[in-house]
Amino acid sequence: MSSPSAAQKLLGLIRIIVPKVPLIVSTTLVHYALGPPKKSWPYKLSITIALLRSFLAQINHVPIKDSQAMSRRVTDEDAPVNAGAVSFMSSVPGQYRDKAAAHLHMLFERQGIDDTKLGWDWRNDPRLTSEPLEGEWTWVRGVDEKELSKKKTVLYLHGGGYFLASIRTHRWATWGMANLADAKALVGYFAAIDYRLAPDSPFPAALQDALAAYLYLLHPPAESGQAAVDPKNLVIMGDSAGGGLTFATMLAIRDAGLPIPAGVIGWSPWLDLLHSMPSVLTNAPSDYLPAEGFTQGGQGSLTKVAKLAASMKPGENVLHHPDLPEIQHYATNAVLGCPYVSPVVVNSLEGTCSMLVIAGDGELLRDEAIVFAIRGAAAKKKEGDHTEVQLLVYDDMPHVFPMFDFLVSARHALQESADFIRRVTPSQESKASPMTRATSERFLRVSTEGETRPLEKEAVQGWQERLGKLGGGPQVLAQLK
Incomplete structure (x- = not known):
């Protein structure tokens, strides 16, 4: 099939833009007449958020297969590899x-999770054989390929609600980090859309694929030509659902007794699939994520859950209704209360690695990021433990704002991520000094100009009672009634 001509591309662009003209006009009028949802937002961000919100709202009203087909249509031509990358x-x-399945089976047995609770025979998923797990390696042009094994390696897990997006939609992230952190980035993916996606391959398919990619990096087969990666030189990172998957993978690695990576990074990580945090209810005006969640395909909206929660007796858990x-x-x-699904409910984060959690103060998932980082810091109190726990909350920013490279906050977050990678994975040429207790724990708010100030550790009041695992989720959701 021949590639589309310039005229065909222009026609396709017109078909996309014309229906959005009323939205663009109304957003422009509101921005300049009444002001944006956040005073600091430039006009470009107001338009971007409005268009994203409209797109995601449409996704909620079309069959999920159609939504996934749109992700698949993003080609190498649409999202080319950066000219400075290989x-x-x-x-x-x-x-x-x-191997990953064997580890997960053991972990599930410990928690009493069987195929009945999971809802499918995950070890016999036909896509395990029909769609091989593939990855794209990316590094900065000019770096000697023979030297790559000595450098930092980033395993990047893309976002998309566990049912959308692909390696191509997230090349902005893999290239950006490869460039800034002097790292090579492996994005695990199958066919054209990364790790296996729901609903055809729900949990634990994505976790199995992420863990498989990690095991491959540590012990590649001899015939692959790949050098083994030292886990001390490896960072796992991801955004949104990929950020949640990043922390879930970290927990699985720890619980399986496997070598721990040097660090993990989550940009706006989705850590609480129970939707039990207050910001899910309060931050809808300043975010583009659907306030009701992604509910197509017969899934239950937050309102439906809230109505059931409101009818229950104190102490009862709506998940058992x-x-x-x-x-x-x-x-x-x-299994929504399983830490490999909702990492925020994990009992302990002891024995994990250094963490960087980045969130926007205006996004729906803000509170779960704060709570998870606080719990991570609380676990790292042992003498001699110099692993980092870093939390950066950016004023007024929406979900996964690092992709908006026209913002100071986005560039600041990318640079902070690169600096974190350098700190936790010291190169052979430049050994980093051990982190001290004073510098290994940072909880900061970041202004839209990149200036930092302390973040109060009680930024999310009463979070213990709000965790869905403890019955708090229904109490918060009931506010929607």
């Missing part, structure tokens, strides 16, 4: 998925 594709042999519809595409209600 990249190549590499498949992860199926044996690594098998017999009339509760399934809430998420990614996981059944029975």
Whole structure:
């Protein structure tokens, strides 16, 4: 099939833009007449958020297969590899998925999770054989390929609610980090859309693929030509659902007794699939994520959950209600309280690695990021533990704002991420000094001009009672009634 001509591309662009003209006009009028949702927002951000919100609202009203088809249509031509980068594709042999499955099966047995609770026979997913796990390596042009194994490696897990997006939609992130951190980045993906996606392959498919990619990096087969990566030189990172998957993978690695990576980074990580935090209710005006969540395909909206929660007695958990519809595409209600699905509910973060959590103060997922970082810092009190726990909350910023490179906050977050990678993965040429207790824990707010100030650790009051695992989720959701 021949590639589209310039005229065809222009026609396609017109078809996209024309229906959005009323939205663009109304957003422009509101921005200049009444002001944007956040006073600091430039006009470009107001328009961008309005268009994203409109697009995601449309996704909620079309079959999920159609939404996924839109993701697949993003081609190399639409999202080319940066001219300053080198990249190549590499498949992860199926044996690594098998190894990951063995580890996860053991972890699930410990928690009493079986296929009935998971809702499917995940170890016999036909996509395990029909769609191999592949990855795209990216590094800065001019770096000697033979020297790459000595450098920092980033395993990037893309976002998209566990049912959308691909490696191509997130090349802005892999290239940006490869460039800033002098790292090579492996984005694990299958076919054209990364790790297996829900609803065809729900939890634990994405976790299995992420863990398989990690095992491959540590112990690649001899015939691959890849050098083994020292976990001390490896960082896992992701955005949104990919950020949640990043922390879930970290927990699985720790619990399975595998070598821990040097660090993990989450940009606006989705850590609480129970939707039990206050910002889910309060920050809708300043974010583009659907306030009701992604509810197409017969999934239960937050309003439906809230109505059931309001009818329950104190102390009862709405997740046990017999009339509760399934809430998420990614996981059944029975396992939403599992830490490998909702990392924020994990009992302990002891024995994990350095963490950088970045969130926007205006996004729906803000509070779960704050709570998770606070819990991470509380776990790292042992003498001699110099791992970092860093939390940066950016004033007025929406979900995954690092992708908006026209913002000072976005560039600041990218640079902070690169600096974190350098600190936790010291190169052979430049050994970093151990972190002290005073410098290994930072909880900061960042202004829209990049200036920092302390973040109060009680920024989310009473979070213990709000965790859905403890019955707090229904109490918060009931405010929607």
